[in-house]
Amino acid sequence: MPAMDVDTALLTIGYGLGQVIIFMVSFFIYMYSVTESMTAGYLVVLTSCEFDTSPKEKTLLANSLLGGMVASGLFIGFLADRYGRKFVIRLALVGALSFSVISALMPDLYSLSVIRIIVGTFLSAVASLQVGFLGEFHAIKWRPITVAICSQSQGLALIYCPLVAMAILPNNFNVDLSSSYNLRVWRFLMMFFMIPGWLALVGICLVPETPHFLMSVNRPDKALLALKWICRMNRKKWEDVDITLSEEKSSTNDQEGFWKTVWYEYKLLFSKPHVFKFFICLFLIFGIFFTSIGLGIWFPVIRNMDNSGSNRLCDLVNNNPTFINHEADDTNGTDSESPKCNDEMTNLIDPVYYGFTYIGCFILASVLVHWMTRKYVIALHILISMILGISLNIMKQPTVVLIFFVLMMVLPGVLIPLATSVLVDCLPVNLRGKALCMVRSLARFGGVLGSTMIGLFIRVTCDVTFNIFNLCLAICVVLAVFQPKDIVT
Numbered sequence: 190m191p192a193m194d195v196d197t198a199l200l201t202i203g204y205g206l207g208q209v210i211i212f213m214v215s216f217f218i219y220m221y222s223v224t225e226s227m228t229a230g231y232l233v234v235l236t237s238c239e240f241d242t243s244p245k246e247k248t249l250l251a252n253s254l255l256g257g258m259v260a261s262g263l264f265i266g267f268l269a270d271r272y273g274r275k276f277v278i279r280l281a282l283v284g285a286l287s288f289s290v291i292s293a294l295m296p297d298l299y300s301l302s303v304i305r306i307i308v309g310t311f312l313s314a315v316a317s318l319q320v321g322f323l324g325e326f327h328a329i330k331w332r333p334i335t336v337a338i339c340s341q342s343q344g345l346a347l348i349y350c351p352l353v354a355m356a357i358l359p360n361n362f363n364v365d366l367s368s369s370y371n372l373r374v375w376r377f378l379m380m381f382f383m384i385p386g387w388l389a390l391v392g393i394c395l396v397p398e399t400p401h402f403l404m405s406v407n408r409p410d411k412a413l414l415a416l417k418w419i420c421r422m423n424r425k426k427w428e429d430v431d432i433t434l435s436e437e438k439s440s441t442n443d444q445e446g447f448w449k450t451v452w453y454e455y456k457l458l459f460s461k462p463h464v465f466k467f468f469i470c471l472f473l474i475f476g477i478f479f480t481s482i483g484l485g486i487w488f489p490v491i492r493n494m495d496n497s498g499s500n501r502l503c504d505l506v507n508n509n510p511t512f513i514n515h516e517a518d519d520t521n522g523t524d525s526e527s528p529k530c531n532d533e534m535t536n537l538i539d540p541v542y543y544g545f546t547y548i549g550c551f552i553l554a555s556v557l558v559h560w561m562t563r564k565y566v567i568a569l570h571i572l573i574s575m576i577l578g579i580s581l582n583i584m585k586q587p588t589v590v591l592i593f594f595v596l597m598m599v600l601p602g603v604l605i606p607l608a609t610s611v612l613v614d615c616l617p618v619n620l621r622g623k624a625l626c627m628v629r630s631l632a633r634f635g636g637v638l639g640s641t642m643i644g645l646f647i648r649v650t651c652d653v654t655f656n657i658f659n660l661c662l663a664i665c666v667v668l669a670v671f672q673p674k675d676i677v678t
Contacts, residue, residue, distance in 0.1 A: 195400045198416055198432045199328040205423030208326060212335065214392035215323035216342045218278065219606075221386035222316035223346035225289060225308065226482075228382050229254055230489035231354060231534065232301075235375035238532040240298040248644030251486050253302040255637045257309020258316070259630050265314045266626030270405075274322040275398045277314050282390040284311035286383055293379040296370055315389075317629035320606055321621050324613040325399035326419070332610055333563055337555040340606040344551055346385065347544030351489075351537040353381045358534055405618040409434050458616075458624055466615045466673040471628045473567075473672065474608050475635040476665035480574070480658045481602035483639015485543075487647075488598065492539040492591075499585045502594055503651035539591060546595050550603045558607065567604050568669035574600040575662035581655065601662065608672075615673045 193201070229251045236242060242250065269277045285308050292304035323339055324332045357378050364372040396418075403412035412434060420427050458467050491506060500508070550570075557566040578597040584590050612624045639658070646654050 193432065193434065195325075195404055195412065195416075195434065196328045198400070198434060199326070199419070200330075201430050201432060202416065202420050202423060202425065204327075204331065205419075205425070207419035207422030208331075208335075210392075210422060211323060211326040211396060212339055214389065214396055215319050215339050217385050217389035217392060218282075218315055218319045218322075219339065220342035220346045220349070221282075221285075221383070221389050222312055222319070223343045224350055224382045224385055225285065225312055226254060226316075226486075227347065227350050227489075228379060229305075230486050231350070231378065232375065233487075233490050234493055234534055235358075235373075235378070235532055236298065236301075239373060240301075242298060244644060244648070246298055248641055249302050250298060250305070251644055252637050252640050253305035254309040254312065255482070255486075255633050255640065257306035257311075258313035258633045259309075259637060260306075261310035261313045261630070264626075265317065265630075266623035269314070269318050269321070269626065270402075270621070270623055273398045273402050273406075274318050274325070275393060275396070278318050278322060279390070279393045281311045281314035281318075282386060282393065285315060286386050286390065289379065289383055289386075293376045294372075313626065313630060313633070315386075317626045320609045321613055321625050322399060324610060325401035325618075325621075329614065332613065333558045333607065334555060336606045336610045337551065337558050340554075340603060341548055341551045343602070343606075344544050344547030344549075347547050348541055349385070349544075350382060351540035351544070354378060354534060355537050357381060358537075401618050404434065457620055458627070463616060463620065467612075467624060467628075469668060469671055469673060470608065470612050470615075470624075471631060473665055473668040474605065474628055474632040476661050476668065477571075477601045477604055477608060477635075478632040479635035479639040479661050480665075481598050481605070482633070482636030483641075483643060484598045484658065485602060486636070486640045487643045488543060488595075489534070489537075489540050493534060493536050499587065500590070501583070501585055502581045502590055503655065504585075505590070506647055506651045539595075542591070543595050543599070546599045547603060550596075550599050554603050554607060563607065563611070564669055564672040567608055567672065568666050570600040570604055571662055571665045571669055574598075575659055575666065578655070578659040578662060582652065597658075601665070608669075611672055 233242075233247045233251050236250070237247070240246070265277060265281075288304055288308045288311065292301055292308060295301040295304055320336060324336060327335050358374055361374055363374070366372065397415040398411065400412040400415040403409070403415060413432070416432060416434075417427050420430060457463065491509060493509070554566060554570065557569070561569075574597050577593040577600075581590065581593050581597065584593055609625065609629070612628060613621055616624050642654055642657065
């Protein structure tokens, strides 16, 4: 039988249990990255009184994890293209889980924020490489729908977090270790948020490296073993499929030292024919992170109050006790006039709706991808999100405000894996890891920027702040239409 590339080999083997196992491992990998990221919104509220946090300190805590993810993403991609997706994801899971446990024990805000930054440096690889790991076990025609379905893990994670909080927070138990230090309930909540990560770590240890990567580094024998594993899991006999892989040239340049090699390989992303495709994807995903993640981190905080009256979204924000600047109140009034510190999660139902909305929108995106061109699915989601965001300037009915606000964040948010999968398709294998991690790293800076705007400016000028997000969405609609559509195997 003539030699074939990896995608043809995967098609020859067919879809089966092997891909389902990879799918489940990727599912928990992505679910963990989301639960760990969403922890920030709960910590901002639950540590307010214990650490007596100011608005700036709340913003620091909210951004610490994303800041670490931004810092590490630029070099993790090189490691993934050099040492493998599985190797880097497994190492990153060990680091993220270990330091996350340590962060749950930190005695003050600043030590907690520093350790959360370290968690973020590891979590960047977990979140960025999951799409590449999943996609490289699937033939090209399966990738968009598989990535879209696997993205349901984000919706499940967003439901998992408030449900776990509902089960644990009402107990309000403490473990006193000394007169100045006790383990409050939010520390145990962090431990429960890590459960998907431990499941992902077990799973990643049981599956092979991706055959695409192994071929890109001239290890066809290992690539064949990975394909044999898929064939065996799919209950097929290797002799029946009769696969011979064609040789691929490695583009790795090791002759001039490590850092020159790093520079050479990253420079390929900024050279023709890849530079235009890379920047279109980068700016689009940056804008999605700016809106969806920047607002999403603060969603539990913004909705953590009584929302029964007829108020615009900005009216709710202006009345939210968590956003009150206690330092300003102390300088402008007496202690008796200062508002009481608030560290209770009084509204965990809205975050559950938020998660279910993600699942519904992921299903919608999965269906649309099957019938429409991927870039038009992305453009349609963002356009609707922009229209809903503009409507929040006048809407006052509480249920409509909740629905519009949630959809404004969710419709772009469900596109992150789908928009990222464009990079997997339009770039060669030897550049995918670097491109995925660099784009996700720089895009997370968009999340940090959006989150910082909320933390520092929303109480000062809420209407202007929210309409900046609407402007960003308008730009993203244009970028989505100009996404690349060519496929590189």
